[in-house]
Amino acid sequence: MNISDTLRNAGLVGAGGAGFPTYVKTKAEIDYLIGNGAECEPLLHKDARLMEAEAPRVVRGMQLMAEATKAKNCVIGIKSKNQGAVDAIRAAAEGTNVTIHELQDYYPAGDEYELVHEIAKRLIPPKGIPLDVGCVTNNVETFFNVARAVDDGVPVTHKWLTITGAVREPITAVVPIGTTFRECIELAGGSTLDEFQMSLNGIMMGQWETDTEKRVTRTTGGIIVLPVDHHLMVRRSREPAKMHQIGKSACDQCTFCTELCPRYLLGYDVQPHKVMRSLEFTLAGEAMWNKWADLCCSCGLCTLYACPEDLYPKEACDRAKDDLREREDGWSGPMEVEAHPMKEYRKVPVKSLMKKLNLLKYEHHAPLTEKALEPDMVRIPLKMHIGAPAQPVVAVGDRVQCGQPIAETPADALGVTIHASIDGVVSAVNGEIEIHRS
Numbered sequence: 001m002n003i004s005d006t007l008r009n010a011g012l013v014g015a016g017g018a019g020f021p022t023y024v025k026t027k028a029e030i031d032y033l034i035g036n037g038a039e040c041e042p043l044l045h046k047d048a049r050l051m052e053a054e055a056p057r058v059v060r061g062m063q064l065m066a067e068a069t070k071a072k073n074c075v076i077g078i079k080s081k082n083q084g085a086v087d088a089i090r091a092a093a094e095g096t097n098v099t100i101h102e103l104q105d106y107y108p109a110g111d112e113y114e115l116v117h118e119i120a121k122r123l124i125p126p127k128g129i130p131l132d133v134g135c136v137t138n139n140v141e142t143f144f145n146v147a148r149a150v151d152d153g154v155p156v157t158h159k160w161l162t163i164t165g166a167v168r169e170p171i172t173a174v175v176p177i178g179t180t181f182r183e184c185i186e187l188a189g190g191s192t193l194d195e196f197q198m199s200l201n202g203i204m205m206g207q208w209e210t211d212t213e214k215r216v217t218r219t220t221g222g223i224i225v226l227p228v229d230h231h232l233m234v235r236r237s238r239e240p241a242k243m244h245q246i247g248k249s250a251c252d253q254c255t256f257c258t259e260l261c262p263r264y265l266l267g268y269d270v271q272p273h274k275v276m277r278s279l280e281f282t283l284a285g286e287a288m289w290n291k292w293a294d295l296c297c298s299c300g301l302c303t304l305y306a307c308p309e310d311l312y313p314k315e316a317c318d319r320a321k322d323d324l325r326e327r328e329d330g331w332s333g334p335m336e337v338e339a340h341p342m343k344e345y346r347k348v349p350v351k352s353l354m355k356k357l358n359l360l361k362y363e364h365h366a367p368l369t370e371k372a373l374e375p376d377m378v379r380i381p382l383k384m385h386i387g388a389p390a391q392p393v394v395a396v397g398d399r400v401q402c403g404q405p406i407a408e409t410p411a412d413a414l415g416v417t418i419h420a421s422i423d424g425v426v427s428a429v430n431g432e433i434e435i436h437r438s
């Protein structure tokens with residue numbers, strides 16, 4: 001079987017958060033294969049712990065992908081502060097064509113536009129993807145999964161994630177897909193709070209959740225437990241209409257949001273201060289100002305770090321992008337991009353970001369735990385990836401083993417196979433497949 005079919009059957013999707021099926025990336029011919037080990041979201045450390053513990057598999061997975069894509073350069077981006085990961089990968093990569101590019105500790109170092117610029121010195125065209133400039137990027141956990149699928153025939157049944165914030169023992173763990181967030185938090189000793197909310201996959205670009213019965217998927221990379229009265233919670237709980245109303249009355253057009261915008265500093269036409277003007281105009285004016293949001297990647301830095309008035313330029317950009325989509329309109333302009341001369345001097349250190357967000361007290365190493373999480377029941381969604389949902393191939397009452405396919409995507413559709421993550425009996429099949437351990 002070729003590598004593309006192997007990865008599709010093993011259920012590989014981008015483990016960094018987007019969930020794009022990995023097999024598609026094996027079909028390209030490229031100059032640079034880039035490993036994303038930047039992990040720039042505050043408080044998350046699962047990629048660092050994975051590289052320390054599984055460096056040979058990360059390197060091997062990268063070599064397999066490099067062979068398929070005929071990549072001329074194989075480079076893993078890792079922050080220098082994660083010296084344990086740097087040393088482990090360096091040792092595992094000895095004698096191979098895999099090299100390391102050490103990154104500074106800034107946000108968003110792991111954004112693929114940033115990473116491609118930093119490592120390959122190429123700028124992706126506006127609205128483009130890395131492949132447009134001869135590059136493919138993959139999270140380091142994805143490379144680990146590639147090695148397991150090709151060398152050991154093991155599909156993706158478990159997920160690496162950091163469980164941190166207000167928990168008794170912040171850890172990194174490898175848990176069966178379909179486990180509840182409650183069980184993950186219990187594995188980390190339980191929360192130190194009676195009432196809390198969770199940030200999933202990162203404070204800056206992740207989602208917020210209150211329901212601990214929701215479940216880990218193939219793209220869950222972290223659970224951060226925070227008090228309900230934390231500044232971030234209070235800010236995000238405002239109604240969008242209220243956010244925009246405050247922006248309308250208080251934005252003084254200081255331009256800090258634009259001057260610190262990572263995409264603007266890379267040379268893209270993103271200007272959130274101009275998007276803020278859309279809050280003040282009728283529909284005709286709005287359409288004009290909204291275009292400055294089209295190339296925004298929603299990194300959140302303008303809202304959570306740059307704006308001295310605590311306004312919501314990122315949310316104004318999200319609103320503007322929705323409007324552009326509805327009107328099938330968008331940014332158009334020159335495709336050549338040139339980085340801003342001040343880019344290097346305006347990087348936002350993660351430590352400063354955490355200080356501003358009042359998160360420093362939650363920063364922990366989150367070591368890889370040896371404790372196994374063995375849930376009595378899992379619920380596995382049929383869609384955890386970009387593309388078509390998988391179709392069940394099991395029925396209620398079927399006995400399944402961990403790693404057995406339980407849903408498949410039609411051969412002509414974008415998508416991957418989904419597998420049981422525990423041994424047990426199928427107890428429900430609807431939008432998800434429920435398995436009770438036996």
Ligand code: SF4
Nearest residue numbers: 251253254255257307
């Ligand atoms: S930083 Fe804040 S106040 Fe300044 S232009 Fe941007 S949104 Fe307005």
Ligand code: SF4
Nearest residue numbers: 261296297299300302
């Ligand atoms: S969220 Fe703000 S800082 Fe980030 S890319 Fe969009 S406009 Fe720029």
